[in-house]
Amino acid sequence: MSDESTDQTRRQLLAITTGLGLAGTAVASIPFVLSMQPSARARALGAPVEVDISKLEAGQRLVFEWRGKPVWIVNRTKKMLDTLPGMAGKLVDPNSDASEQPSYAQNEWRSIKPDILVLVGICTHLGCSPLAKFVEGAASGLGRDWPGGFFCPCHGSFFDLAGRVYKDVPAPTNLVVPPHAYVSDTRIIVGLSPDEVEKNKNA
Numbered sequence: 001m002s003d004e005s006t007d008q009t010r011r012q013l014l015a016i017t018t019g020l021g022l023a024g025t026a027v028a029s030i031p032f033v034l035s036m037q038p039s040a041r042a043r044a045l046g047a048p049v050e051v052d053i054s055k056l057e058a059g060q061r062l063v064f065e066w067r068g069k070p071v072w073i074v075n076r077t078k079k080m081l082d083t084l085p086g087m088a089g090k091l092v093d094p095n096s097d098a099s100e101q102p103s104y105a106q107n108e109w110r111s112i113k114p115d116i117l118v119l120v121g122i123c124t125h126l127g128c129s130p131l132a133k134f135v136e137g138a139a140s141g142l143g144r145d146w147p148g149g150f151f152c153p154c155h156g157s158f159f160d161l162a163g164r165v166y167k168d169v170p171a172p173t174n175l176v177v178p179p180h181a182y183v184s185d186t187r188i189i190v191g192l193s194p195d196e197v198e199k200n201k202n203a
């Protein structure tokens with residue numbers, strides 16, 4: 001058996017065993033890091049959430065809540081971005097044609113700026129929150145050929161570093177990119193498009 005197929009088999013076994021152990025656990029506890037503005041009630045009702053990313057270093061992920069769901073902002077390194085072009089053959093929807101994202105994020109990075117990825121952190125299978133698995137290779141526990149990405153342990157779905165789903169896993173589509181816009185170089189608002197932010201500025 002080749003190294004590649006061994007790694008793939010390892011991932012499939014991991015998916016099955018973790019699926020057995022964790023099925024039904026739904027969303028795990030999530031470290032929400034945002035300040036309390038806007039109020040929790042307003043957020044639950046869907047108010048946009050503005051996030052400061054000035055301290056988000058390359059290779060790190062920020063987690064917060066919007067509309068009762070975890071949202072992630074990942075500052076991808078060049079090395080992480082370099083993995084994306086070679087992924088197409090492993091993915092269900094490499095161009096995100098059947099997946100949900102705003103038109104301004106339907107590109108090779110699924111983001112406005114290449115390095116900054118914004119995703120709803122909910123698996124498109126049954127709604128668990130996948131784990132960030134940014135460590136590549138054998139140290140990840142997902143096989144020597146693992147390039148970094150996200151892993152949903154509930155039933156074993158894998159996503160790349162743009163939230164695109166692998167073939168032959170339960171999740172049907174890529175992770176969702178929510179509407180978002182930059183209000184400055186270091187502040188992102190989730191819940192509004194760039195056009196809506198412009199309109200509000202001019203109102």
Ligand code: FES
Nearest residue numbers: 123125126152155
């Ligand atoms: S919820 Fe089933 S694989 Fe993620």
